[in-house]
Amino acid sequence: MPQSLRLGAAVMLYALALVARAGDVAPDPLNSSRWHDVRRALFPGQPVRFDSRVEVTAPATAEDSLNVPVSVRVTGGLEARRILVFAEMNPIVPVLEFEPLRVSPYLSFRMKLQQASPIRAAVLDAGGAWHVGSAWVDAAGGGCTAPGSGRAAPDWQEHLNEVQSRFWSHPQGEDRLRLRISHPMDTGLAASIPAFFLQELVLTDETGAPYLRLKVHEPVSQNPVFSFDIPAEMRAGHRLRLTGVDNGGNRLDRVLE
Amino acid sequence: MDEARLECGLILLALVFAIGLLFPWRAEAGEPDYRLAPRQVAPDTWVFVGATEDFSPRNGGNIVNTGFIVTPAGVLVIDTGPSLLYGRQMRQAIARVTDRPVVQVINTHHHPDHFFGNQAFPGLPILALPETVRGETAEGGAFADNMYRMNGDWMKDTEPLAAGPAPVPDRLELGGHRLEFLRLAGHTDGDLALFDRTTGVLFAGDLVFHDRAPTTAHAHIRRWLDSLAYLAGLPFRVLVPGHGMPSQDALPIAQTRDYLTWLDASLRQSVEEGRDMADMLRDPIPARFDGLALVRKEYPRSVSHLAPRFERAVLEGVRP
Numbered sequence: 001m002p003q004s005l006r007l008g009a010a011v012m013l014y015a016l017a018l019v020a021r022a023g024d025v026a027p028d029p030l031n032s033s034r035w036h037d038v039r040r041a042l043f044p045g046q047p048v049r050f051d052s053r054v055e056v057t058a059p060a061t062a063e064d065s066l067n068v069p070v071s072v073r074v075t076g077g078l079e080a081r082r083i084l085v086f087a088e089m090n091p092i093v094p095v096l097e098f099e100p101l102r103v104s105p106y107l108s109f110r111m112k113l114q115q116a117s118p119i120r121a122a123v124l125d126a127g128g129a130w131h132v133g134s135a136w137v138d139a140a141g142g143g144c145t146a147p148g149s150g151r152a153a154p155d156w157q158e159h160l161n162e163v164q165s166r167f168w169s170h171p172q173g174e175d176r177l178r179l180r181i182s183h184p185m186d187t188g189l190a191a192s193i194p195a196f197f198l199q200e201l202v203l204t205d206e207t208g209a210p211y212l213r214l215k216v217h218e219p220v221s222q223n224p225v226f227s228f229d230i231p232a233e234m235r236a237g238h239r240l241r242l243t244g245v246d247n248g249g250n251r252l253d254r255v256l257e
Numbered sequence: 258m259d260e261a262r263l264e265c266g267l268i269l270l271a272l273v274f275a276i277g278l279l280f281p282w283r284a285e286a287g288e289p290d291y292r293l294a295p296r297q298v299a300p301d302t303w304v305f306v307g308a309t310e311d312f313s314p315r316n317g318g319n320i321v322n323t324g325f326i327v328t329p330a331g332v333l334v335i336d337t338g339p340s341l342l343y344g345r346q347m348r349q350a351i352a353r354v355t356d357r358p359v360v361q362v363i364n365t366h367h368h369p370d371h372f373f374g375n376q377a378f379p380g381l382p383i384l385a386l387p388e389t390v391r392g393e394t395a396e397g398g399a400f401a402d403n404m405y406r407m408n409g410d411w412m413k414d415t416e417p418l419a420a421g422p423a424p425v426p427d428r429l430e431l432g433g434h435r436l437e438f439l440r441l442a443g444h445t446d447g448d449l450a451l452f453d454r455t456t457g458v459l460f461a462g463d464l465v466f467h468d469r470a471p472t473t474a475h476a477h478i479r480r481w482l483d484s485l486a487y488l489a490g491l492p493f494r495v496l497v498p499g500h501g502m503p504s505q506d507a508l509p510i511a512q513t514r515d516y517l518t519w520l521d522a523s524l525r526q527s528v529e530e531g532r533d534m535a536d537m538l539r540d541p542i543p544a545r546f547d548g549l550a551l552v553r554k555e556y557p558r559s560v561s562h563l564a565p566r567f568e569r570a571v572l573e574g575v576r577p
Contacts, residue, residue: 168531
C-alpha cells in the first residue's frame with residue numbers, strides 16, 4: 001500500500017513537471033524556426049508566455065517592405081511596464097522598446113522588414129513575466145538593405161529631426177497623439193550608407209516628468225510616424241514636450257501644441 | 258498469381274493512358290501553355306481575357322486583358338501580357354486569326370502584367386506615354402524580381418523591355434480604322450487609352466476594372482476619377498477594361514468610380530480623425546463591393562499606398 005502511494009506520488013510529480021515544462025516552452029502559435037533562439041537571447045531565464053491580451057496588428061502581406069504598419073495594444077487589464085517589439089527574421093531583430101509610463105499601453109508605427117517574419121510584442125508585467133503577442137507578415141523583402149527614398153530628397157538634412165504633431169480628443173476619454181519626425185533612419189545595411197537612426201524619444205510635461213520613453217532601433221521606418229493614446233486627465237493642464245537624440249548625437253526638442 | 262499481376266499491370270497501364278487523355282498538358286514536358294483564346298468583341302477586334310486573380314504559379318501571371326485589332330494594313334496589339342512566353346503565345350494565337358503581320362504595339366501603362374511580353378515583338382515600334390517609358394525603365398527590374406517570385410517558371414527568359422522612344426500620336430489611321438490615343442492618368446502617372454472610332458471599341462487599360470477590385474500601387478485617385486469622367490463621356494459601343502470581362506455598357510466605369518470614391522473618402526476621413534493604418538486595416542468593406550474579386554486583398558494594399566500620403570498632409574497641413 002505505501003509502495004503504491006509512493007508510486008502514485010512519483011507519477012503525479014512527473015506529470016506536474018511535464019506541465020511546468022510545457023508552460024515554460026509554450027509552443028509558438030506561429031511555429032517560427034527562430035523563436036526559441038530569440039526567446040533565449042532576449043529573455044534568458046525569464047518566464048515567457050503567449051498571451052492573447054497582447055494584440056499585434058499588421059497586414060498579412062507587406063505591400064511596402066520599407067513601411068509595414070504595426071500597432072500594439074495591451075488589453076484585459078494586463079499591466080505593461082515595458083513593451084518590446086521585435087521581428088526575429090530581420091537582420092536587426094529589435095525594433096523598439098516602449099515604456100508607457102503615464103500613457104495607455106498602445107502604440108503604432110511603421111517598420112522595415114527584410115523578409116517574411118513574425119512581428120512580436122513582449123509585454124513585461126509587474127511580476128517580471130513576459131506576455132507575447134504576434135502577427136505574421138509576409139514580405140517580398142529588401143526592407144532593411146534597400147536605401148530609403150528620403151535620401152533622394154536634396155534637402156533632407158535641413159529638415160533632420162523636425163517634428164510634426166497633432167492631438168485628437170476621443171470621446172472614450174483618451175487623446176491620441178500622432179507624431180512625424182524627419183529622419184532617414186538608415187540601418188547601415190544598405191551599401192555605402194552608414195547607420196544613422198533615432199535612438200531615444202521621451203515625452204515629458206513642462207516640469208520634465210516623463211509620460212513615455214521610447215528606445216528606437218534601426219528597423220523603424222524613415223520619417224517615423226508614431227501614435228500614442230494619452231488619458232485625457234493626464235494631459236489636461238499640461239504642455240507636453242518631446243525630446244530625443246539620434247546615434248549621431250543630434251538632439252530634438254519640441255513643445256507639442 | 259502471375260496472371261493476377263499481369264492484370265494489375267494492365268489496369269495500371271490503362272489508368273495512366275486515361276489520365277494522359279484527360280490531362281493532355283501533363284504529357285507535354287516543356288513549356289507551360291497559357292491556352293490563350295481570343296474573344297471577338299467587335300468587327301476586327303479581339304480580346305484575350307485574363308483571370309480576375311492574383312499572380313500565381315497556376316495562372317502564370319495571366320490575370321490581365323490584352324487585345325488586338327486586325328486591319329488591312331496589319332495588326333495593332335494592345336498590351337503584351339506578363340511574360341515573354343505570354344507574348345509569344347499571343348502572337349501564335351493572333352496568327353490563327355489572321356495572316357496579316359503585327360505592325361504596331363502599344364503599352365497602356367508601366368505595370369508588368371501589361372508590358373512584360375514586349376520581348377516577343379522585336380523590331381516593332383512599341384508606343385507608350387513618356388511617363389510609362391520612364392516607369393518601365395526605372396521599375397522594370399524590381400517588377401521582374403516580384404513576377405519571377407510570384408509566377409515561377411512561366412517567366413523563363415523574360416526581361417523587362419521598355420517601350421520605344423517614338424512619340425504617341427493623337428490620332429492614327431490604320432487600315433481604315435480611325436484610332437484615337439487618349440493621354441490620361443490616375444491609375445499610374447501615364448495611362449494610355451485607345452478609342453477606335455470606326456468600331457466604337459474603347460480599350461481603357463487599367464483605368465477601368467470590371468468585377469475586380471482596382472489596384473492602387475501608383476494611383477492618384479482624383480486624377481483617376483477625372484479620367485473616368487472623360488471615358489464615360491465617349492460614345493463607345495464596347496468597353497474593354499484592363500481586368501475583368503469586356504462590356505457593352507458603362508457599368509465597369511461606374512463600378513470603378515464607386516469603389517475609388519469610397520476608398521478615397523474613407524481613408525481620408527480616418528486619417529483626419531487621427532486613426533492609424535492598423536485601425537483602417539480592420540475597417541469593414543461595404544457589402545456592395547462583395548462582388549469585386551480580390552477586394553479583401555486589394556483594400557489592405559490600398560491602405561498601405563494611400564494612407565501615408567494623407568497622413569503627411571494632415572500632420573504637415575499640406576494638400577496631398
